[in-house]
Amino acid sequence: MKNWGFNISKPRAIDFDTADTSEYSKIIEKVPSAQRCLMCGACAATCSASNHIDFNFRNCHLKYRRGQFEGLAEEFDKCMLCGKCKLVCPRGVNTRAVIYNMRIFLNDLNYKNIE
């Protein structure tokens, strides 16, 4: 094939027809309050880790919800689980539990003794 010096990248759109949104239902089963999130960003604003590094829990949560898992496991490794986000959430989402369970689902390695 002739090299034109550029290539066409995949469109950056979420394809809801193919996106895997079923994974999120597992999170909801564990933490039903996750559904209540209205993406106000208070969690991301207060985040202790985001003082140091580019980490946005709200955005990660939304990506997970939309089935966009790429790079999420590494993102969640930035979280210190300090729980500050849980305290500021106006919708009473157990954000710490959401992130904890997402970590586990994203990385089966995390299972050792439990289950």
Place this chain on the structure above:
Amino acid sequence: MNYHPFILPFSLGAIFLFAVISFKFILWIRNLDRKQRYFVNKNIFSFKTISAFWEVIREALIHRNIYKKNPLLGYMHMSLAFGWFLLIVVGKIESSLYAGTFFEEPWLAIFFKYFAKEQHEFFGAAFFSFAMDFLLLIVLSGVFLAVIKRFISKFVGIKKATKHNKFDRIALASLWWIFPLRLLAESSTAAISGNGDFLTGSVGTLLKAIPVEALELPLWWAYSSVLCIFFVSLPFSRYMHIPTEIVLVFLRKWGATIGEQYSGLTDIQINSCSRCGICIDACQLNFAASINNVQSVYFIRDTRYGNLTDNVANNCLMCGRCVEACPVGLELTLVRQQLRNKAEIPGKHYFDYSQAKTIKDKTDVIYFAGCMTHLTPTIIIAMKKIFNEAGIRFWFMDEDKGLCCGRPMRQQGYIQQSKDLISKNMRLIASSGAKLLVTSCPICYKSFTEEYVLDIPVMHHSEYIKTLIDNKSLKLNKTDLSIVFHDPCELGRGSGIYEQPRDILKQVGELRKCSLEREEALCCGGSLANTVIELETQIKIRNHALEVLTESKPEVLATACPLCKKSFIHGNKAKVMDIAEIVAENIILQTKIKTLTKQSMHLTKDLKTKIN
């Protein structure tokens, strides 16, 4: 030889039991971790061993701890354990005296009445006969209470009895039958041979009404078989706690405690749980939120049988109320923490984003507010005021960019990550050259004192304020403010700090008591350790705790933890203040100039009024 085939089930069962228990004990002791082995080697030949013996008698036989909680329940356990123990010991002496040798058939003591039918002529025969009947009566009374307890647990002061699995049911049923069958078997022989005492003799007389000759052997067979069933099911049932607890007592006396990773001691603790269910009554998830399948007893049971789910493992406030209540003294929260441990990736490091900066200005005291304290700025403001009034040079370590102390990670089982946070913070603390670390958060405090290796002392701000008052760096106003103090879990049960906050509050206002405090204090529900319950459940726990705390209608509910403050403040029951805020509000300003200006202001006022 005193032999009859009916002794076979008993003997085989006993051999099986002995083999399984020995196998398990050897395995567990081999699996002790390095620190635990060190303590065992260090203390095995010390007085600690003797005191362990004494404790075994006190706890495993007499069950003093249960007796203290509930005399009837204590008697039940004592009559079964100590009664049965004496029955074996006295029975052994009786049979040895009868046989004239210490090495008589090992089953003789168990089936003594059957084999010793003729008139006894050894020393003290009449006494032994009486004693054995008496002990049997004691044990039977215990069995009677146990049966009642199973059906009506309130009768012995337990609100919720534990749910049993099939091994427990088999073992329990056989245990219930052992002594009634022994009574019947001995009584039937007594009816035929006339060798019974006050109990077996009189029951024997009653049995004469039926064809007792045909019943004698079947009864002895049944007695032996039931013993066999009990022995075989014991290692797989909750009754494994009887032998395991003895090992645990010795290990504990020697100084072995639960470490970071699962070890032989964890197995020993898990098997030492008698599933008495006292922890269920202590658990707020049970009595304030009606969750009753996750308590320590169920967690331990599920772990033991290999069907622990993360729902059970994670549904715990780690408040430590069950640890205080546990009659066996199991380190329940630590075991739970171990079971939450995640696999580690060797060599991987986390949180590289934080560079440990070096501190140029050396200070005396480091102040570490903690993540949560940043959401309760009044605590920080109060602490700054206290430092300034006491004239302390301090460095606010996490003023704008702080790392978490690492405990929340650890509580969720991420040991590797937690250690990375700890080492980063440790480097920072060491570089400051300070002589003291003060924190406002009990979670951080617990972490600093237990998981960090620091060469400077660590104080929670309540301890620190107390020392400032004691060395007269701070003077406080005494007001008539009525205060109730809430013990935060990690500060109270977690770190044993009960007195300092109370001493401070007594100097500021009128400290009121509440019905559940100190070791029995309730959790505010805001605990980070639980990743299962949702806000609705937390609110139930909080509201219940608030009811208890505000019984005496105090003006202020004082606490010493930002998380507790955050939980309680929205309950709208009383004004919620941190101990640091109360102190900061009531400091007598020591700067002399200030008092002078005040005096001169009064003077000019007085002058003015006079002139007018």
Place this chain on the structure above:
Amino acid sequence: MNNKNVIIIGGGPAGIEAAFNLANNDISVTLFEKESQPGGNVKNWAKLFPDFGDASVVRKELTDKLKHNNIKFLANTKIDNLKWENNNWVAITDKDEKHTADIALLATGFEVFDARRKEELGYGIYDNVITSVDFEEMYKTGKILTTEGKIPERIAFLNCVGSRDEKVGNHYCSRVCCITAVKQAIEFKELVPQAQAYCFYMDMRMAGQFYEELYRKSQEEFGVNYIRGRISEAAVTMDKRIQIKAEDTLSALPMKITVDILVLMVGIESSESTLKLSTDNNIVGPYGFAKSKSLFGKDNYSEKKGLFLAGTCKRPLTLPETIADGRSAAIEIINYLRLLDEELGI
């Protein structure tokens, strides 16, 4: 019906409007107000949304209605107890005086959320964090200044303080704060045109006539910046300015901004009297508001016979809605009394 009498608890817009309409129908009314002046929460406002109408004019219109001969207005009178006794409603004041009537109307209104409960936002801790009520108070003086007397260069408004917040226990939307923030942002920009105004929101709820237009006007004519993100915490800088942490959710980045004044748009909560009197009479609904019999047909009725409800003691309402509800309660009471008379054959 002229021998009938009604007691109304609460001399705010709903209470006054109901009293006036009842009085016009020859019913004698006793109106209790715990404060020295009538007008309720309208007293706190300078201008009203959405038309910037003068609140003092509205208040004067309302208080003038109290001059009616059939109305007995008792200021500085707090009702401690309201109960049904011997076929009458009995109100007992804080001075232990008893007032009896055939009908009682609860118009005890609302109180704004105490922003000190959201400690992380700094109200009561940092001087330049104020509430929307404080803003109105300041606006009445004709100047918006920091506590240091400086003209602010930047101001931020934060919506949903004490409403839509499950942590404080208020799940509901207070309905008036979004539009008030828009109104106050415009007012501020009118006073200090060179300054910047930021409005932090979770959702802008412009469900009222001319609200959307006002929102648009604030953007178009006054350049108010709207940022979709909830402020998680506020801190103070060395020069006493307020540093805010939020997430600019639309760009998915955390943001920090330093402002001279932070205005917290405090939500509507059930007032102390609403809570007390409706709890005593067992008509308390969610969040401590009084519960009406049915939202559609019997919204001014309570479950208690002869006890009526009007205004914001039931739920957050705007001022026009509150006044209309007072009027509606009057009609319901008149109808009820007429039916009662017919039953008795009078």
